Amino acid sequence: MTDYQDDPQASHRRSVANQALLTAGLKASYDFIVCGAGAAGSVVARRLAENEAVRVLLIEAGGSDEAEAVLDPGLWPTNLGTERDWGFVAEPNPHLNGRALPMAMGKGLGGGTSINVMVWARGHRADWDHFASESGDARWGYDRVLDIYRRIENWQGAPDHSRRGSGGPVWVQPALDPSSVAHALLDAASELGIPTFDSPNGVMMEGEGGAAITDMLVRNGRRHSLFRAYIQPYLDRPNLTVLTDTTVERVAFQGKRAIGVEVVRGGQRQIIRASQEVVLSMGAMQTPKVLMHSGIGDETELRRVGIPVRQHLPGVGGHLQDHVSFGCTWEYAEPIAPRNNGSEATMYWKSRPELTAPDLLFCQVEFPVPSERTAARGVPEHGWTMFAGLAQPRSRGRLRLMSDDPAAPMQIDANMLSDPADMEAALACIELCRELGNAAAFRPLVRGEAMPGKLTGDALKDYVRDSAVTYWHQTCTAKMGRDEQSVVDGDLRVYGIDGLRIADGSVMPRVTTGNTQAPCAIIGEQAADRLREAHRI
Numbered sequence: 001m002t003d004y005q006d007d008p009q010a011s012h013r014r015s016v017a018n019q020a021l022l023t024a025g026l027k028a029s030y031d032f033i034v035c036g037a038g039a040a041g042s043v044v045a046r047r048l049a050e051n052e053a054v055r056v057l058l059i060e061a062g063g064s065d066e067a068e069a070v071l072d073p074g075l076w077p078t079n080l081g082t083e084r085d086w087g088f089v090a091e092p093n094p095h096l097n098g099r100a101l102p103m104a105m106g107k108g109l110g111g112g113t114s115i116n117v118m119v120w121a122r123g124h125r126a127d128w129d130h131f132a133s134e135s136g137d138a139r140w141g142y143d144r145v146l147d148i149y150r151r152i153e154n155w156q157g158a159p160d161h162s163r164r165g166s167g168g169p170v171w172v173q174p175a176l177d178p179s180s181v182a183h184a185l186l187d188a189a190s191e192l193g194i195p196t197f198d199s200p201n202g203v204m205m206e207g208e209g210g211a212a213i214t215d216m217l218v219r220n221g222r223r224h225s226l227f228r229a230y231i232q233p234y235l236d237r238p239n240l241t242v243l244t245d246t247t248v249e250r251v252a253f254q255g256k257r258a259i260g261v262e263v264v265r266g267g268q269r270q271i272i273r274a275s276q277e278v279v280l281s282m283g284a285m286q287t288p289k290v291l292m293h294s295g296i297g298d299e300t301e302l303r304r305v306g307i308p309v310r311q312h313l314p315g316v317g318g319h320l321q322d323h324v325s326f327g328c329t330w331e332y333a334e335p336i337a338p339r340n341n342g343s344e345a346t347m348y349w350k351s352r353p354e355l356t357a358p359d360l361l362f363c364q365v366e367f368p369v370p371s372e373r374t375a376a377r378g379v380p381e382h383g384w385t386m387f388a389g390l391a392q393p394r395s396r397g398r399l400r401l402m403s404d405d406p407a408a409p410m411q412i413d414a415n416m417l418s419d420p421a422d423m424e425a426a427l428a429c430i431e432l433c434r435e436l437g438n439a440a441a442f443r444p445l446v447r448g449e450a451m452p453g454k455l456t457g458d459a460l461k462d463y464v465r466d467s468a469v470t471y472w473h474q475t476c477t478a479k480m481g482r483d484e485q486s487v488v489d490g491d492l493r494v495y496g497i498d499g500l501r502i503a504d505g506s507v508m509p510r511v512t513t514g515n516t517q518a519p520c521a522i523i524g525e526q527a528a529d530r531l532r533e534a535h536r537i
């Protein structure tokens, strides 16, 4: 293995030549096939390929990540709506005044981690303990997960030996030299009696929450996606083939055993076999879609679109969760240029004092981020937005096939704010945002609040419905657990099927409290551990 950072040009040349050779001589069979080179898929493929005797194929529908829009941390918004975004759109939602929300997800090497905001957020202790109790497997519990985080991180901030590691592949750094507006957020939190911490990824997420400067995946001023962290240093290996621009349509079977995948590449359909296992890591929209096209899902739903049933699993495509977010915006007194990724301070807090863990999630954005509806209310030219969301929403959505054609889009019923408890939490969230943004700490920096302003009753509820957008944290559509709605067990094996596991955001029993790429890395690590154990590799 070469360290890509030490000699990037030579490594790059070697990697390109190696991958050209491997993909030109694509084999009919590999030991393991990992579908999707996003957050979790990159981790699984790398860990399997660490054993030189194991032949791994990593398949990705999108293309290269070598683009300034990917690598420059400040350019992340410019990827939305491009070929690097799947461009999903949810159904019109009556709880959002009939709005149909765009639900971007990353397409290309790195998946979401090549177009996201780079925030590194580990999830709360309670999330991981919930995963353990749902799966009945203590290895999903917080203490074990903390060990994995220590193993995978290359932490660049203040030492915290009991919680942070420094020898792993994932370079994590606190925002370097953050903007005055990020410091103001921490000061405003203190004014309200909310504790502040050195990092959002230490003790802060073991209790009630707090505020901190953001940890991010940025190295030497460039995006450090999980593909770059895990796969890039292995691209020159003979046992890891990375196949881009290739779409997995179905899993191939012999009876109830997965024996490979059916893919479309350059307009041609072909089957590539896996002698050991197939791992689905295509994200919370595409993994359930491929499962359903493979005959794994709710039998009534499958029959409705004419797909023969291989395994009845009613939870496939159900339980869709996401962090719904509402933007509150302040106008700057004088323009302040965004720094780093433009989101350098974060906060987690509670909508009700009796809660023991945060249910609200705040990422400060150093430019205005209105929804398409609230844009009409007047957006300042220069300002900042509190991107404030529900960290533990109760509403659940559902994905449905509209046809037996894998190329056809799905019906995405995101169903945000359908549970009345979510509206209550949203109102508390906006109230807290306004207290923060109007606190004394911000006064030297802002001219005033641009939106929502002092609204009450139905007008405030209307603001919630008009401003709601996705945090891009789609998860839970093939959940891990032991009830009849569960799709995978604690070892991430698909119930009723041999040789098929899922490793991505879709297996979460509930969305984690915070941004989701770090938890997806953990899911990838857990999958790899179980695979290595099962196959003694």
Ligand SMILES: Cc1cc2nc3c(=O)[nH]c(=O)nc-3n(C[C@H](O)[C@H](O)[C@H](O)COP(=O)(O)OP(=O)(O)OC[C@H]3O[C@@H](n4cnc5c(N)ncnc54)[C@H](O)[C@@H]3O)c2cc1C
Binding pocket: 035, 036, 037, 038, 039, 040, 041, 059, 060, 061, 062, 104, 105, 106, 107, 108, 109, 110, 111, 112, 113, 115, 116, 117, 118, 119, 120, 121, 246, 247, 248, 249, 281, 282, 283, 284, 286, 287, 290, 471, 472, 473, 474, 503, 504, 505, 506, 515, 516, 517, 518, 520
């Ligand atoms: C705009 C945006 C901003 C975000 N900001 C943050 C943030 O700051 N911090 C954070 O923690 N999280 C953030 N997220 C969320 C985070 O990136 C995702 O939760 C995470 O990437 C999900 O990981 P995953 O492994 O489930 O799937 P993904 O990373 O989405 O990877 C799935 C991969 O599978 C590929 N694929 C899909 N279908 C097929 C197919 N049929 N055949 C072959 N390949 C296929 C996709 O192209 C993709 O590369 C953001 C997401 C977006 C879109």
